[in-house]
Amino acid sequence: MGEGERTVWDDLKNEANIRLRAIDFLDLDEAFDGRFVLSREDERRDYGEQRFNMLVEVQGIVLNVTFTPRGDRQRIISARVASRKERRLYHARRQDG
DSSP: OOOOOSEEEOOOHHHHHHHHHHGGGGGGGGGGGOOOOEEEEOSSSOOOSSOOOEEETTEEEEEEEEEETTTEEEEEEEEEOOHHHHHHHHHHHHHHH
């Protein structure tokens, strides 16, 4: 189990995410530092836990991060570069403040 200051993750999931999407969960700790995010609960199916999808800018790139709260940390499930539509939404909402 990998961990950052604010996050935890499964090492095998992280390795797969790095291989498929070139995003290391270790770099996502700052996504949970109180910066502007768009977040919504993922209710598409019953995961047996509460899951969220979040749009957040990290190192100048808008990402879509899926996570679940675990105590005082967030367990990262997956992360990818946000789609064009998601990036437009993120920037529009950020401008609206």
